[in-house]
Amino acid sequence: MRTAVRLLASGGRPPAVKTLKVDLGRRSYEIHVGQGLVDSASEYVTGTPSSVAVIADEAVDERYGDRLSRSLSSVGEVHRILVPSTETAKSWSQAGEILSRLAELKVRRNDVIVTFGGGVASDLGGFAASVYQRGVSLIHIPTTLLGQVDAAIGGKTGVNLPAGKNLAGTFYQPSAVLCDVSVLKSLPSRQLRSGMAEVVKYGFCYDSGILDVVHNQTQAIESSEPSVMEDLVGRCADIKARVVAQDETDNSARIILNYGHTFGHALEAAGEYELWLHGEAISLGMMFAANLARVMGLLDEEGVEVHRRTLDRVGLPVQGQFDPKEVVGAWLIDKKFQDTQRWVLLQGLQNPVVRSDVTTTHIEEALPAVQLSSPMRGTP
Ligand SMILES: NC(=O)c1ccc[n+]([C@@H]2O[C@H](COP(=O)([O-])OP(=O)(O)OC[C@H]3O[C@@H](n4cnc5c(N)ncnc54)[C@H](O)[C@@H]3O)[C@@H](O)[C@H]2O)c1
Known part of the structure; x- marks a missing residue:
């Protein structure tokens, strides 16, 4: 690089x-x-x-x-x-x-x-x-x-x-x-926040410095202050460039970039791509992945709390209303197009791992942490 x-x-x-x-x-x-x-x-x-x-x-x-x-x-x-x-x-x-x-x-x-x-x-x-x-x-x-x-x-x-x-x-x-x-x-603020989900993802998976910028420069980010955005975009683009250079066609290292995406894509599909913006769904997906890692003994409570605090700081949802059956149904449809269901999880912050041993019990234990109890479907 x-x-x-x-x-x-x-x-x-x-x-x-x-x-x-x-x-x-x-x-x-x-x-x-x-x-x-x-x-x-x-x-x-x-x-x-x-x-x-x-x-x-x-x-x-x-x-x-x-x-x-x-x-x-x-x-x-x-x-x-x-x-x-x-x-x-x-x-x-x-x-x-x-x-x-x-x-x-x-x-x-x-x-x-x-x-x-x-x-x-x-x-x-x-x-x-x-x-x-x-x-x-x-x-x-x-x-x-x-x-x-x-x-x-x-x-x-x-x-x-x-x-x-x-x-x-x-x-x-x-x-x-x-x-x-x-x-x-000129980006509408909901779109800017949605993009911040991917920025924060790089922070959770690779670079704690990104999380520091998010916490210390929140107001500057909200107003898209160019010098701060230059710093964030530069850091994230640098990570993406390195990952792509290792795995151009998405067979190994690049899968890490899908952190939060198994659940997030399913949530987007269940909401027919209208209810949730991509980043909002990925935000909940990362909260879900953090809780999944917690129930599997990979991530401690503080690691989950860092997720919650950071996503909340940039105005992204950390809990939402959704029908778990619809979401699980959507990721099973997604699974039809893959050989196995591989989950990107964190074995501690900035230490991503890929696991294929996530069970229904793990999922059932992790879901309540991200689900707002009330109607079947709701607004982000
Ligand atoms: N190829 C990849 O690796 C990859 C990775 C992630 C996502 N995607 C794809 O990206 C798409 C989502 O992209 P997105 O979130 O950028 O949304 P988008 O392209 O739909 O743009 C969102 C909205 O922002 C408006 N907009 C764009 N730039 C603006 C600006 N500077 N000022 C004001 N308004 C502006 C657009 O008109 C649009 O209404 C999805 O289809 C997703 O599948 C692809």
Whole structure:
């Protein structure tokens, strides 16, 4: 892992940009974290493209699209392909529409595709880039916290099928990822909190320094203070880059990044992807995993309490109303697509382990700690 700080030449702006490397041999690329990267995006385009196709979340395009186009216009003709700002955009039909549009625009193999938005834009646009003419150069410009610390790094692309989320997709690494933390200012606060679940996850599993920042800089995080977000995004992107470099196609080390996700994905599915935002479900998933580790003798009470205090500190749920039968049913459906049900648990903080010996009794003992007693389904 190489970390460098560089100053861009463009008129002294933007200030320092932190550069991290995802070391994947021929497919290596850099992640740049800083302020003002939307305005200097053209500096990160390589090759000799004659056009740039931006696949953008329509709400993000409305807010920042002109600035991005202005920068990219120095590279070539800029085409803007807009997609709805909702998870439903990650569909097979939307992917097909994007591919047809790329063909109509006569985008060629040596051109560049840029995704601009949250995880929906990078998953969908990344998928299109990976299959259009068997693969076109790709740059992600993630604009949500979740996108900057997770979705845009590591090359997983995906669209949802009626049978389940992300069931179609590819591994396709971008040539660069630009994390402009200044755009996080406009993120709705519920979205920002949702992204904080992934940030905190890196803190529980790998880096206690992240938990210190969360506790000491809570107000600055709530207002997306760029210097603090730069620190957090840089730390998390660095961890993700290292994990991806060890296990590009998700066969070993990368599974740790799924901490809290077995329960969280099931909760999202049980709520039909409307009731809970991803990070809210993962927050409860991590509380559940912490309690599971407690009942299995892996994590002490203080470890569980660190989970509760930290998630609560950033306004994420630590208990919720849900029907356990629906949630367990959803993870059994998920299990159909895997060989075994593997749980990422903590054998002490910052010491993740993968276990396949979780029993129904362990689950029944851990569930009450995260379940608010009352109606079958409720609000987060
Ligand atoms: N590929 C991966 O490794 C990976 C990892 C995690 C999640 N994901 C995927 O990511 C998706 C969720 O991504 P997400 O949480 O980023 O949500 P999202 O892409 O749906 O964006 C959330 C909302 O925020 C708005 N928004 C985005 N940036 C904004 C900004 N700067 N200012 C104001 N509003 C802004 C969007 O318009 C949208 O309404 C899911 O589909 C999930 O499956 C993929």
